[in-house]
């Protein structure tokens with residue numbers, strides 16, 4: 001199916017004579033047509049006008065189809081036509097998933113993006129021809145509206161999850177993993193940093209699985225192609241000049257690769273790795289992803305490479321069928337692993353989760369007692385680790401400024417979930433400042449010190 005967008009009505013054209021004009025060719029199936037509509041709706045909302053002819057447009061978008069050879073040929077011919085008549089062409093759609101084939105024939109295209117990569121197409125249009133000033137839309141900052149304080153921001157790299165942990169219903173609510181192209185993530189991160197964000201918190205349901213769904217498809221960022229791969233993205237994010245904190249990283253083998261990035265100071269030496277348990281039999285019933293065997297050896301190796309590494313994890317006690325022996329195994333593990341930051345939940349059944357079919361519920365009082373023992377064991381570990389920081393000078397990002405002390409966080413502390421560094425300072429500090437603090441006192445979660 002071929003559809004060329006109709007021009008906007010004369011009234012709106014008269015209203016914005018200077019608005020940039022887009023010519024759009026939509027090829028392929030109804031799904032591609034819906035993609036075209038989404039792209040056009042977005043661009044129209046930003047004030048772009050539609051042009052009936054390629055030669056009257058500032059840029060041409062060709063949404064391609066690559067289903068059959070004949071569809072590919074039609075797509076290539078539509079691109080050729082747009083290049084001949086205009087020369088400023090962005091290609092998207094199914095054929096965009098194989099950019100080499102298109103670029104080989106048309107090396108001077110402005111951009112090639114894959115199917116459903118709306119953000120990439122819109123970003124490519126912005127780059128080719130920025131939207132006209134709009135007094136209403138321009139009230140929205142380029143980084144979008146954020147609910148976090150100005151100096152840190154969450155950066156979502158994918159949606160959904162391919163795992164099927166038995167206690168979790170997220171995959172049935174959000175579907176399988178869909179990763180954003182690396183260039184989209186990097187563009188958003190760059191905008192955030194330009195807007196004053198000092199700390200990027202990388203989030204998703206399963207951060208280390210990033211790009212698995214797109215077979216790590218590369219996308220164009222600045223002068224290079226960046227693969228949608230956990231390591232590649234972490235490395236590029238590390239170039240932006242902000243703290244980069246990695247959340248929800250499951251212990252897949254390739255996680256080892258990012259530890260040197262942490263040792264080099266490119267990303268924060270911090271891994272939020274929800275392990276949930278340490279007993280192989282419980283992990284099996286939980287159907288947890290990642291290789292959890294020999295985890296202690298790996299953590300030891302990571303610490304050898306990056307001695308400052310802080311690992312945060314969460315655990316569930318009282319999972320259906322958890323025996324005394326399995327719980328003791330967890331308790332021993334937690335003492336030996338000496339994780340910096342740990343949370344613990346008593347298991348609660350979630351409606352719709354397959355773990356509900358396991359039977360053998362652990363009585364509430366046993367769950368509560370196990371949680372108490374777990375937290376007490378961790379408290380000892382935390383206190384020892386925190387006390388080792390007394391006398392050291394560490395960088396702290398300031399979150400809030402009070403009348404006498406400011407509250408901030410070290411590299412080992414994520415906002416909302418980890419500890420606080422209480423900072424006394426003789427000079428004024430502001431939220432977002434990164435100051436060096438000499439640690440004077442330690443508690444199991446918080447530190448106290450003086451800005452130097």
Ligand code: SF4
Nearest residue numbers: 161163165168170205
């Ligand atoms: S708990 Fe498991 S299934 Fe649920 S989102 Fe995390 S990895 Fe996916």
